[in-house]
Amino acid sequence: MSACEVVNADLAKAVLPKSGCHSVIGPRDAINFDDAVLMWAAFYHLMFRDPEIKAMKGGKIRWALRHTRCAFEKEFEYFTRADTSRGYKKVDIDER
Numbered sequence: 001m002s003a004c005e006v007v008n009a010d011l012a013k014a015v016l017p018k019s020g021c022h023s024v025i026g027p028r029d030a031i032n033f034d035d036a037v038l039m040w041a042a043f044y045h046l047m048f049r050d051p052e053i054k055a056m057k058g059g060k061i062r063w064a065l066r067h068t069r070c071a072f073e074k075e076f077e078y079f080t081r082a083d084t085s086r087g088y089k090k091v092d093i094d095e096r
Contacts, residue, residue, distance in 0.1 A: 003024060003025075003026040004026050004027055004030075004031050005029075005030055005031070006026060007024050007025060007026030007027075007028075007076075007077040007079070009079070009090070011079075012024055012079035012088040012090075013087070013088060016079060016081045016087055016088040017081070017086070017087025018087075021081070022056075023061070023079060023080040023081065023091075024077075025061070025076055025077065025078045025079075027039070027074040027075065027076055027077075028074070028075045028076065028077055029074065029075070031072075031074060035072065038072075039068060039071075039072045039074065042067075042068055042071060042072070043064050043065070043068045046063075046064040047061070047064050058091070061078070062093045062094075062095065065078065066094065076093060077090075078090070078091040078093055079091065
């Protein structure tokens, strides 16, 4: 799930443990709609331009977010489902 301006720990807590979603990602700050359209198109292009990629996985997501961050000068919040008591965890996109 990609969302703008609403991605935070409360959303992750509400969505990730109880749904089929694997992650929620969005920019930390407000973004204009026209920029958001281009930003998400660029992110998904980076994710799936490699024909070998069949699924969105953590390392590839972090890589695409780092490149999208550079292009659009936006920081991202990224939460993923986890086997913890909370049911989710925050991801650092700079983690390698």
